[in-house]
Amino acid sequence: MSTNIITIGREPGSGGRLIAARLSEKLGYKVYDKNLLNIASRESGLNREFFEKFDEKASFSIFGSWFGMQDNVTDDMYSGYYLSNETFFRIQSDVIRKIAEQESAIFLGRCADYVLNDHPGLMSVFVTAYLPDRIKRMSEYMDINENKAREWVARSDKKRRSYYNYFSNKEWGHASSYNLCINTSEFGIEKSAELIYQLAVDRFGLK
């Protein structure tokens, strides 16, 4: 069965999650974001807390890398430093591919656009917005003051960028990395979601 996949990369506070929810209503596809961690934990037998710690925050483990220097002679992914971010990413990617094989779905973040690079029915989107709008949205959403929200946004930006740039061969937020980039400050969440929906209907041949 061929499945249709929309991946949504997003700057924190840009409204990417809201767009994913709107698309999910319109298309009837399930949204996968943090719930991937539960599945990854179930599939691998590793506790969820490890995936939590890793989720979209980590790049390579600085100290973990020192273990790589010891000659590892077996090739399978489970040898060597097991509880590494690289292992978690690999398990998570396997879960993403498995889901994409079975059902049409929307993936939020987690380098899904890179992981599913070879998927025939893939549409990758990146959602951005101007910084003040993002800060405002986050401070309302998280119920914190603007300064705190500003710090949070800056920190998350940095984490997501290093995560994406390390685990994929592409650059986070660069137009060349995606099929479509859209700014919600300019077009609004509703219009953006509608546009992506129209493009998806066209691309996937839905009617």
Place this chain on the structure above:
Amino acid sequence: MSNNSSPVELGTKNIWPLLIQYAVPSVIAMTSTSLYNITGSIFIGKGVGALAIAGLAVTFPLMNLGAAFGSLVGVGASTLMSLRLGQKDYDSANSILGNVFVLNLIIGIAYTVAILLFMNPILHFFGASDASLPYARDYMVIISLGNIFTHMFLGLNALLRATGKPKISMLTTICSVIINIGLTALFIFVFKWGIKGAALATVISQILMLIWQIAIFSDKREFIHLKRDTFRLKKKIVETSLVIGLSPFLMNAAASLVVIFVNRQLAVNGGDMAIGAYGIINRFVMLFAMIVMGLNQGMQPIVGYNYGAGNIGRVKSAFGRTLLLAFCVLALGYIIGKAFPRQIAELFTNDEELIGLASSGLLIVLTFFPLISIQMVVSNLFQSIGKSGPAIFLSLTRQVLFLLPLMIILPNIYGVNGVWFSMRTADLLSFSVALTFLIIQFRKSKKYN
């Protein structure tokens, strides 16, 4: 990429067979190089002389520093490589291969030029005397000219493993060791080329294996092969590789610096023969330490997975069994060393002074040898469960944190014996710290259960 073992297996299979399955290849790889180092030193000691042993020992840290530069590129690149291959991203993987090739070439050449330019001052600084310098120099000139090939060989070997050819990678290591030993014997005993012959044998054996590696990586039917358009350095690959490689590089470099310091103290307090004695003792001790490192590598995935899955019972069992094996290996080294110190030294040299110094030093250095197993395996336990802080601290205790200050003080009081005393005291201290860490961790895990 074949994933022979499944996480299920790590979580259910009997610990002993699991440990053996993972540890045996690592132990073989670790000991093969160590065995070459021993036979190489024996040939040099017997075929060239006692001063040559001292000259060779002076070059150890320089060789290790070379390996450290190799890991600067190799570790990061192979991490990236296996990450990209895990996503079947063959284009990126090919770029990494090409970039590693070029980077190793650049760093290899730079290192060689730097060493050749400052050879004499470096070797003097590292503890060479006017008498041992010619030997160290003869050896190092050839080794550093071959350094480019060594870099390429080690770098490509790491990538062979990352590209799913661990058996070939192991084979190239073992073959290079066998060829090296054969050629060293031929060059020293038949052609009488002296210490130069040993260096030449090392370089030739690595060039031969490098040719084999390049042949493998040039096969266009393989997903990963050398392509001309991948040689252009990419900022992202270079940057990430170097950043990842930085901490293993620093660890290696720190260890080399301490050895330089040890050699200098030996040079000041005991002269060439003392350095030679350290060379012999080090070769002997390293053989057993390497086996334990191999065991440690076998333990890592088992402990790591089960800790992640919350099977603390299996973590303890894998840890306990590794510790038992490690203790037995080091105890064996202890018994052999304590029973036959003279015979061991006589393997390497006919020089009475050197035999005396090496055997008396060995007796002191081995005092707490079996206990090091605890420091090594506990440090590895923390690595495996992702607690990098304690892991790094513990692995630095024995050879840097405790050894360095002791090495500054004790030789001033006891002379050459002070160096050996420092080593054994550092062993005892690092053992105590590791044991304390273990007990604290054990109590913590009890509280949670």
